[in-house]
Amino acid sequence: MNKKLVSSVLASVVAIGALTGCVGSNKESSPTDAKDAQTGTEAQTTDAKAGDKTEIVIWTYFETPGQKQMLADLMAGFNSSQESIQVSDQYVPFADFKKQLSVGLTGGELPDLVIMDNPDMASYVSMGLFGDITDLIATWDFKDQYFEGPWSSTMLEGKNYGIPFATNCIALYYNKDMFEAAGITNTPTTWEEFKETAEKLTGNGVNGFGFSGVNTEEGTFQFLPWLDGAGAAFNKIDGEEGIRALTFLQDMAKSGALAKECINWNQQDVCKQFMAGKLAMMENGPWQIPTLKAEAPNLNYGVVLLPKDKKYSSCLGGENIGVVEGENKEAAVEFLKYVAQPEIMKESMLAYGSFPPRQDVANDPVWTDDPIQATFIEQLQYAIPRGPDPQWPSYSIALSTALQEVLTEGKTPETAAKDAQAKIDAIK
């Protein structure tokens, strides 16, 4: 009994200690918070007197050293280019990104700018994360220089919520040495040629082809070119065309020409397999080029268009930079204006391993003279956007699930397509 009493008293003391600790620290921090807020408003009203600046924060999931350096240079350049705004960034891991934003929306902490995967933009616009900046960018005279697909992904119902930050698409990488060893001289251009080539290259622990078939947005991203190439669409998969695409990939997986393990690979994993010489061909984006250069400098590879069925196709990737609704909207748009300048855009996209979303910048010889980069630019013409639709994530899950079902041979292409269509039709 005594022991119990002592222990409960101890427990209470600990609990109270923790509580008072909380209160104490709150007291300490609240005056400074208030001060911060005050200086913030002051900066806005008096327009940067004696180092008082509007502070804006960007959230990104950039994690490779190259991406981080690119962003750091971009921010340093902006901060020294003017006096009234100070921009800084905060890293949020990709896996937590959507969660953090959703939590922020329900009353938590939110940034002023978000750099995010373009198909997610519409969902967040619809959930009220981003603010309407149509009027703030009305005077921009270079808006029509932006590629249509990326630009439309920053809009919803005719209003602008941000601008494209980077744009890219996926094409077919191939290992030249493996092609030579197998006596293949021509790169495949049609699905039939592609299948034949992949089968020839398969064996001895090597799979002819690999892509990301994971049950997330990445899987959908890599699957869409096949669906679109056959003539199907993201919201119409149960027709003859959709079934044809699913059947083609299932046959490839059955023969081992497509690595079956791809259902657990994200695009980074696919690239690792390609670098390790376990894949002769892979579907991937230009953002892998810096990685390939750094980690596999001796790899002899080339890039060609993804093979066509009814037509050439690819999927449009890249990030948008969206302006979060709030009092710092104008300052945030200033940063967008800086990012959109041709010279700045060129530098940052070179460092990032992606393409400028502006036509005039993309015409720079840096891209057009490099055969690999030029292939990606050519592929970009055929790239289809994802959405924009606030319900995109639901379409995406239906599609990547169907892909996994056929790759694991859990369902026939017909059933998988029918089931996916039922889910798609149920999206209101």
Added chain:
Amino acid sequence: MKSSRIFSKEALLAYCFVLPALLYMFVFIGYPLIYNLLLSFQEVNVMTFTKPVKEFVGFQNYIELFSKPGAIMPKIIMNTVVFTIGSIAVQFVVGFALALLFKNKFTGSSLIRGVIIIAWLIPVTVTGLLYKFIFAVNGGIINELLLAWGVIREPIQWLLEPITSMIAVITANIWIGIPFNMILILTGLTTVPETVYESASIDGANTVQKLFLITVPMIKPALMSVLTLGFIYTFKVFDLVWVMTKGGPVFATELLSTYSYRMSFDEFNFSQGAAVANILFVVLFIVGIFYTRIIQEDEVM
């Protein structure tokens, strides 16, 4: 009189001591629970998120979970049950066996015991990654060993087939749970006085009889709490499965916890995500009540 006792000085003091804990529980446990419950009865998703007043839809979200096209809820409940029962059964038996082993002090016993506990101390994410490598089709140690011993001719596609991927995640979870079971059961074993075994030996009881007629009945409360705690921990496992398979292939290892997360943060269907979480909560709540009963009985003893 009872009422006077409640308001006696001593009792008031006691309530003061309890108050901070109560407040803490209400703010950090009660509020989220209630919020989640309300969320599951409203329609909150990407299309209704900005509406100032969210529509109250009753049990609609729960019904839809089971009735929408391609509904996988029954499968997910089944998965969760299989995962939990499979994990606990093996964890418990192996943990019990190890506890019996380590009850006998032998050279190096405390060292080995310490090493075994490492499995429980490693961050689960790391364990998940480790097991992802262990079960890799090409170059994974399990396939390499089985191939070398001639048990199999072709590598098993562990994380690519529905059944084998479930076996793989259960195996990883068992590995984490064994030390937990072992330690708790070992603690229970030390409460059985040696004299009981001595007199049993004199009466001619053999080892098996001693185990099932003396050890098990005497540490039954400890065993029951190990099982219920194990159930609670296993039923809500998230990180391990998320790291190893993300619930795949094609939802073969999708559990209530991963499905709830996917609903909320991939599809932005917050209400249905909350509904899944509540189903998970109700199951754990019932088991939790059962657990506190056992603890009370234990204390009475």
